[in-house]
Amino acid sequence: MRDSPARRTASLNFSLTSEEIETMHILKKQIQKEDGRYLIFYHAPASATEAQRKAFREIDAPEQPVTLLDDRNCLPAEESHRV
């Protein structure tokens, strides 16, 4: 059996700060490829490198925010019980 390349990972920082959570903000741009298929670029301004920010800016398509209905609770409160 061939081993996959060793990719042992050190235990990275697993913390996400309150600020990172509260300011989480994703943008997207959708284009149409030459063969008609769609492609969507997702962009996280807070963590993107300069090259990624530049690449996203240069995509010729309208920028849209990713909205996840964060405040909408589709479940009645009494059914949201936790274990």
Place this chain on the structure above:
Amino acid sequence: MSELRWNPLLEEWVITATHRQDRTFFPPPDYNPLAPTQPGGFPTEIPSASYEIVVFENKFPSLRQSPPDPAIAGSDLTPVRPARGICEVICYTPDAEAELATLPVQKVHELIYVWTDRFLELGARDFVKYVYIFENKGKEIGVTLSHPHGQIYAYPFVPPIPRRELDAAHRYYQSTGRDLIGDVLQQELEDGRRLVAQNEAFVAVVPFFARYPYEVQIFPRAVRPALSDFNADERAALARILKTVIEKYNNLWQRSLPYIMLMHQRPTDGTSADYAYYRFHIEFYPPYRTPDKLKYLAGSEAGAGVFINDTLAEVTAETLRNTPPYLI
């Protein structure tokens, strides 16, 4: 040729997709169709010199938004339908050498937002009944492109396995008034022997009924039928526990562990209130049962649907629990 063919014996659809025979198969190292397109370089799937996360329609899809008419006539017994749906590829990072386990937790957090956005957008299409998010990782699973990526299938029907889970949960709710996954989770927490990791919003276990030796399922503590039901804190908690489980897998035998990762959640033919008896959850199926032995799906599994697990969930859970990183 591409169509849905009905199997009346199992009461399920089979997708034929003959064009997939020619899909990209272990391209040479210097040709990575999922890498960014570099100036002067060959054109890849992504027409940009850099990206963070991209999603695009699969070039060799099993389902299409505008499928051809079936090339074969069906019958009342074995009807056929156009293979209508959507198949997407999601590239996690432009780094071809990375994988979910090596990405910073912030990137996994961003990925959860992208998965949720796809669930909402695809689920809003009237012909889509189920959005299935999954990742095949490793040659042992059949992966032919090693660049870190997952897939999303938007089916025009609820697939058989989620259907069984949903029906079981519904029957349980009707007879007990409680949600089945919540009771399974409660039992695991009270027992404790099969816990792998947990945080304020999620619990990862090798389930009592695990079919694969190192199978892990991640359950939310609250009733959340879909990705879209999580709040911001829960999405962050999901990123942390997901990263924990995947890193444990890689640390288990000091190598990148192949797996199938999949998400089961409510269908998209209603709202979460319609499915308040069910919970979103993630399942992992790593194929190895020892460092050098694969668990094969042979006669009993493939033909009878009865899995034989050569290990005990309590033992493999303890091993994973004692493998870094630790979140308990």
